[in-house]
Amino acid sequence: xxxxxxxxxxxxxxxxxxxxxxxxxxxxxxxxxxxxxxxxxxxxxxxxxxxxxxxxxxxxxxxxxxxxxxxxxxxxxxxxxxxxxxxxxxxxxxxxxxxxxxxxxxxxxxxxxxxxxxxxxxxxxxxxxxxxxxxxxxxxxxxxxxxxxxxxxxxxxxxxxxxxxxxxxxxxxxxxxxxxxxxxxxxxxxxxxxxxxxxxxxxxxxxxxxxxxxxxxxxxxxxxxxxxxxxxxxxxxxxxxxxxxxxxxxxxxxxxxxxxxxxx
Amino acid sequence: xxxxxxxxxxxxxxxxxxxxxxxxxxxxxxxxxxxxxxxxxxxxxxxxxxxxxxxxxxxxxxxxxxxxxxxxxxxxxxxxxxxxxxxxxxxxxxxxxxxxxxxxxxxxxxxxxxxxxxxxxxxxxxxxxxxxxxxxxxxxxxxxxxxxxxxxxxxxxxxxxxxxxxxxxxxxxxxxxxxxxxxxxxxxxxxxxxxxxxxxxxxxxxxxxxxxxxxxxxxxxxxxxxxxxxxxxxxxxxxxxxxxxxxxxxxxxxxxxxxxxxxxxxxxxxxxxxxxxxxxxxxxxxxxxxxxxxxxxxxxxxxxxxxxxxxxxxxxxxxxxxxxxxxxxxxxxxxxxxxxxxxxxxxxxxxxxxxxxxxxxxxxxxxxxxxxxxxxxxxxxxxxxxxxxxxxxxxxxxxxxxxxxxxxxxxxxxxxxxxxxxxxxxxxxxxxxxxxxxxxxxxxxxxxxxxxxxxxxxxxxxxxxxxxxxxxxxxxxxxxxxxxxxxxxxxxxxxxxxxxxxxxxxxxxxxxxxxxxxxxxxxxxxxxxxxxxxxxxxxxxxxxxxxxxxxxxxxxxxxxxxxxxxxxxxxxxxxxxxxxxxxxxxxxxxxxxxxxxxxxxxxxxxxxxxxxxx
Numbered sequence: 048x049x050x051x052x053x054x055x056x057x058x059x060x061x062x063x064x065x066x067x068x069x070x071x072x073x074x075x076x077x078x079x080x081x082x083x084x085x086x087x088x089x090x091x092x093x094x095x096x097x098x099x100x101x102x103x104x105x106x107x108x109x110x111x112x113x114x115x116x117x118x119x120x121x122x123x124x125x126x127x128x129x130x131x132x133x134x135x136x137x138x139x140x141x142x143x144x145x146x147x148x149x150x151x152x153x154x155x156x157x158x159x160x161x162x163x164x165x166x167x168x169x170x171x172x173x174x175x176x177x178x179x180x181x182x183x184x185x186x187x188x189x190x191x192x193x194x195x196x197x198x199x200x201x202x203x204x205x206x207x208x209x210x211x212x213x214x215x216x217x218x219x220x221x222x223x224x225x226x227x228x229x230x231x232x233x234x235x236x237x238x239x240x241x242x243x244x245x246x247x248x249x250x251x252x253x254x255x256x257x258x259x260x261x262x263x264x265x266x267x268x269x270x271x272x273x274x275x276x277x278x279x280x281x282x283x284x285x286x287x288x289x290x291x292x293x294x295x296x297x298x299x300x301x302x303x304x305x306x307x308x309x310x311x
Numbered sequence: 312x313x314x315x316x317x318x319x320x321x322x323x324x325x326x327x328x329x330x331x332x333x334x335x336x337x338x339x340x341x342x343x344x345x346x347x348x349x350x351x352x353x354x355x356x357x358x359x360x361x362x363x364x365x366x367x368x369x370x371x372x373x374x375x376x377x378x379x380x381x382x383x384x385x386x387x388x389x390x391x392x393x394x395x396x397x398x399x400x401x402x403x404x405x406x407x408x409x410x411x412x413x414x415x416x417x418x419x420x421x422x423x424x425x426x427x428x429x430x431x432x433x434x435x436x437x438x439x440x441x442x443x444x445x446x447x448x449x450x451x452x453x454x455x456x457x458x459x460x461x462x463x464x465x466x467x468x469x470x471x472x473x474x475x476x477x478x479x480x481x482x483x484x485x486x487x488x489x490x491x492x493x494x495x496x497x498x499x500x501x502x503x504x505x506x507x508x509x510x511x512x513x514x515x516x517x518x519x520x521x522x523x524x525x526x527x528x529x530x531x532x533x534x535x536x537x538x539x540x541x542x543x544x545x546x547x548x549x550x551x552x553x554x555x556x557x558x559x560x561x562x563x564x565x566x567x568x569x570x571x572x573x574x575x576x577x578x579x580x581x582x583x584x585x586x587x588x589x590x591x592x593x594x595x596x597x598x599x600x601x602x603x604x605x606x607x608x609x610x611x612x613x614x615x616x617x618x619x620x621x622x623x624x625x626x627x628x629x630x631x632x633x634x635x636x637x638x639x640x641x642x643x644x645x646x647x648x649x650x651x652x653x654x655x656x657x658x659x660x661x662x663x664x665x666x667x668x669x670x671x672x673x674x675x676x677x678x679x680x681x682x683x684x685x686x687x688x689x690x691x692x693x694x695x696x697x698x699x700x701x702x703x704x705x706x707x708x709x710x711x712x713x714x715x716x717x718x719x720x721x722x723x724x725x726x727x728x729x730x731x732x733x734x735x736x737x738x739x740x741x742x743x744x745x746x747x748x749x750x751x752x753x754x755x756x757x758x759x760x761x762x763x764x765x766x767x768x769x770x771x772x773x774x775x776x777x778x779x780x781x782x783x784x785x786x787x788x789x790x791x792x793x794x795x796x797x798x799x800x801x802x803x804x805x806x807x808x809x810x811x812x813x814x815x816x817x818x819x820x821x822x823x824x825x826x827x828x829x830x831x832x833x834x835x836x837x838x839x840x841x842x843x844x845x846x847x848x849x850x851x852x853x854x855x856x857x858x859x860x861x862x863x864x865x866x867x868x869x870x871x872x873x874x875x876x877x878x879x880x881x882x883x884x885x886x887x888x889x890x891x892x893x894x895x896x897x898x899x900x901x902x903x904x905x906x907x908x909x910x911x912x913x914x915x916x917x918x919x920x921x922x923x924x925x
Contacts, residue, residue: 084768087765095761098761117770117771118768119769119770119771120766120767120768121766122762122764122765122766123765123768125762126761129759129760129761130761132758133758150766150769156759156760156762159759160759163757193774201785205788211796212792212795212796215796
């Protein structure tokens with residue numbers, strides 16, 4: 048009965064995942080002029096040619112037009128980040144590398160450029176020392192995209208349900224069925240947990256595109272609380288007109304103009 | 312009763328035994344298994360107390376020339392012709408340390424306040440195993456003293472350790488070869504460990520495997536194990552070297568098997584039979600050499616070079632620089648090798664610390680096979696450089712009594728201008744020795760070039776899992792699983808729960824019976840109609856209430872349904888049963904109207920019971 052209940056819960060949880068995933072990601076940018084894939088590819092090639100000609104400003108404009116038209120890809124954000132890097136805009140370069148990492152997290156060129164860009168920050172982020180388990184978990188979470196995780200959840204869920212029914216109808220020994228289903232359920236929960244963490248960390252995440260000062264109050268003339276380097280990843284807590292309450296990785300909170308950061 | 316009898320027997324036995332013990336005379340004797348033994352053999356001393364049990368081993372005062380060790384006790388109990396006797400023996404192993412006659416003096420033991428003495432024991436130790444011929448009767452010459460004067464050969468002459476140093480005056484840190492010699496003659500030694508030689512103010516090099524050879528000294532053949540090592544005095548003044556200590560096991564022959572007469576003589580008391588019956592034991596032995604005094608002289612201040620770092624001995628020093636042609640910013644590796652006889656640990660190759668117009672990296676120094684290797688990276692910062700300054704290694708040669716200096720370099724180099732480039736990053740490999748590992752790698756660093764292919768484009772914010780179709784597929788899959796699961800649960804319950812299965816079957820079978828009854832009502836077949844009606848009613852109640860056909864009676868059903876149905880329905884149920892009786896006993900009174908009423912009642916009752924009884 049417990050096994051049946053756990054299977055039921057797994058399935059129910061899967062159901063709600065997709066429900067929330069739908070709620071979280073269905074809302075895309077509104078009022079944009081969609082372009083076809085062919086048009087997007089043409090724009091991508093043109094931007095690449097501008098980059099090769101070292102006309103980085105033109106390349107940035109071309110890439111921006113594709114994004115504005117509602118298209119995105121990992122390579123697009125990667126090239127976009129490269130163009131900003133060449134223009135010396137480290138903050139926007141890192142922002143675009145972060146966006147690319149959502150789509151092509153295992154791309155070695157991207158990871159190299161991303162780390163290199165982070166190393167160029169005036170105030171490099173010094174993350175606290177992490178245990179090996181934490182590093183392993185972070186590596187696992189970073190390894191897969193959200194889409195891949197959902198596919199894995201679906202496949203594992205279907206497999207779990209299928210094997211569960213098979214074990215019932217073919218009257219497998221309880222120990223065998225329990226072992227097989229437990230392993231699958233553990234895998235399912237692993238992906239579910241990783242997906243949840245990834246989803247949570249992406250919520251309200253932003254990258255500072257212009258080095259600036261976080262204020263105690265959402266006013267230009269307010270006292271500066273702390274400074275933020277371009278490229279630093281922050282968390283958005285609250286929006287209030289042109290100001291956002293943000294949290295720095297070290298936990299400090301302050302108010303920053305919305306123009307100073309870009310959403311992931 | 313049986314327990315009481317056993318207890319009485321045990322009690323009587325114990326009383327009798329105690330009586331016998333107390334009745335027995337107490338005697339204390341000392342004896343050895345052989346009174347004449349060869350050096351390198353051992354004898355066994357047995358102290359026996361007869362007539363007492365609870366006693367501790369008597370203490371034996373040391374006897375010069377004998378090493379006596381307690382082995383353990385043995386108890387003997389015997390009943391001969393009803394005569395009970397006990398004795399307790401304490402065994403000791405006697406190892407002679409030198410040749411001579413030795414007397415183990417009279418020993419005493421206190422039992423219940425009374426002192427019992429033993430006879431003294433005399434042991435004669437002869438030089439060679441072949442000299443063991445006659446035996447000396449026990450108890451003879453008790454008052455002759457502890458040992459005789461003519462004892463000249465000792466175990467220390469047969470196995471000993473010696474420390475040899477070539478000279479007694481040395482310089483500070485001067486390597487001094489030392490020999491530790493283990494001499495063995497006419498005895499057997501096993502499990503020889505490496506000697507230990509530790510002394511404050513003196514460093515001792517690792518002691519290698521010994522050389523082994525035989526040598527005749529003063530007419531005696533010795534088997535010699537020679538441990539060669541080197542010591543380095545690290546303090547000025549008079550230092551005592553030694554003693555060297557070595558642990559081993561002496562293999563000694565112990566008393567022989569039964570049949571060997573302590574009185575000597577006989578056909579079995581020759582070497583062949585002795586060796587056949589003898590057994591051997593290992594006795595741990597710690598050997599110590601004598602000490603040696605060393606006079607450690609300070610190194611002379613006269614002529615001491617500026618770069619001298621304390622190396623004493625005779626050394627070879629080599630230094631190379633490669634490559635000799637580089638660009639500005641390229642690394643040049645300096646390799647130095649220092650070897651020779653001396654305290655290599657205290658010697659350090661002369662590393663570069665600061666060289667004008669060179670970036671100097673920390674040296675990597677490794678000691679291996681009695682030499683020191685140094686690798687150091689220098690990076691020229693100017694194309695005007697033509698050479699790397701030379702290096703000098705100084706040491707003190709104790710055989711010459713003066714300082715020596717070996718110079719290497721300067722090393723000519725050609726430095727070209729660095730090709731135009733942006734920011735450079737110098738990466739120095741972590742692994743230094745051996746091989747090329749220290750060669751630094753100088754890399755430019757920049758971001759990786761853009762990608763030529765955009766990959767798959769996605770509409771921003773839209774993914775496959777946000778599509779309603781995907782959502783529907785998930786629901787269908789979940790519904791399918793749920794359906795199959797519920798189906799399984801139902802089937803499983805029907806298979807395993809007979810009550811549930813009958814209850815489930817009850818309305819279905821009743822419906823079938825009612826259909827048949829309705830048909831019989833149409834054709835007015837009264838007898839058969841009521842047969843079917845009552846059979847249906849009986850079958851339905853049996854399934855519904857999980858009763859066997861024989862149990863479906865008015866009383867049983869009333870009892871089962873009492874409290875679950877109201878009185879009106881219970882009355883109707885009674886009516887059905889009464890009809891059954893009426894048809895059986897007065898069939899002529901049945902008419903069509905009654906049949907229709909019976910049918911309606913049955914249909915209504917089944918319907919109500921289905922709704923009310925779950």
